Amino acid sequence: MGGHIDLYLDIASLYSYIALIQAIKTQDLLKQHSVEIDIHPFFLGAVNAGSGNKPPWTLPAKAVYGVHDSRRSLHAVGLSNVSPPGDLMQAGRTMVPLRALLYIKAHFPAATYLATWRALFHAFWTLHQPPITPETLEDTLSSIPANTNVASSSPPETLRKGQDGERLFSASEVAEILRAEKSAEYKNTLRETTQRALDQGAFGAPWLWVANAATGASEPFFGSDRWSHVYAFLGLPYQDVELLPPGAAKGSEAKL
Template sequence: MGRKIEAYLDCVSPYSYFAFLHLQRHEEVLRSHNVEIEYIPVFLGGINVGSGNKPPWTLPAKGKYSSYDTARAKKYFGVPNLRTPSFFPILSLLPQRCMTHVKHAFPQIYASSFGSLWAAMWEEGLDISKPELMAQTLRRHFSPIQVEQVMEAAGSKEVKDELLATTRRCVEEGAFGCPWFMVTNGEGKREPFFGSDRWVFMWEFLGLEWKDVEICPGTELKSKI
């Protein structure tokens, strides 16, 4: 039975960006283990409301800690230019609806175009909740006619309903934030994982061969070896 990682992500979440980058970098080796990755757009605002969770910046203690945690994550995941934009947080419905359509209509460039949303917002400071800036970001991957198609589809009832249904399903499965993962192992067992730092647990659940983090010997120990 095939293994699968369903990654529920929202461009408003920098930790979703970290998770996306990590999975992209390990995509080839995961494929060699017969692990499929599916990136699924959800609306984080809806998950927070549905689960009763609150964004970190609304709680002083979490907000204070986030400044340290984000700086560490930027270094680890290799995105030194990531900055919290002045317009943060945004209502991410438009970009997430766009990706909901792109996922079906343009599967070949879906992952790369999804990744561009985080780069545009978190590294370039573009407010992609604004239609003109969302369209500008899409033009990096799509022709002008295709951009019009994606933007039009994002306003359709079909796409709106799909994003709403996906978000509700995510909450029903226990989600309280992003990134959220539902992972299926080789035995067909399915379990949830949360956050961009649970990879070891995920690899273990999937039954993959992996190496743990090791501390290199210090100078004093090296001299004794």
């Protein structure tokens, strides 16, 4: 056993939000199996353009089905009060927050990095305030409480300007994050990370590249509903979906 999972996400991707919650909930158990999971910001717009893919909501049949699938998938991870923030084409220009995440990943503890992901997704999909400009990103970063529980499926709390409470980032740290995201270093890092996923065959998000330490093999996986395939590839013990006989527990009580 043992291995490595590279998980590529964009805050404009609803299924990336779902995958983040799944990864947070399983990361400690994965470590017990000697599997590390590394979360990378990448720009989904460039992945779509580079692969020739189109957002599913631009295709009428997929858009209709997506209403049902997203509702089921959100319920499965305990997320509620989630919906698109209006014009997804405009809101999907997420380069600013993605570059900021790259800087935070490199300069702050892992817990801070994950708390920032949660806050950015919450701002985008629940508050409908996409943090895609320096100004809106500053507002979001300044509102994250220091005690954010990233493992909770409950909506993250936010602190308004002037409201008492310890912030995750100080005012000077927010200013430094905003300065860094404009730099050539993090513009290049985002391009390189996105290109790495494209080179692996990425065509959407969430994108996973999984390496099995025992066999030396690596393979791609796509979507937030492929974890059983990932576990099987890594040789990990897991319970898959199982149909129960009549008279057994039903619905959510029957889940493994």
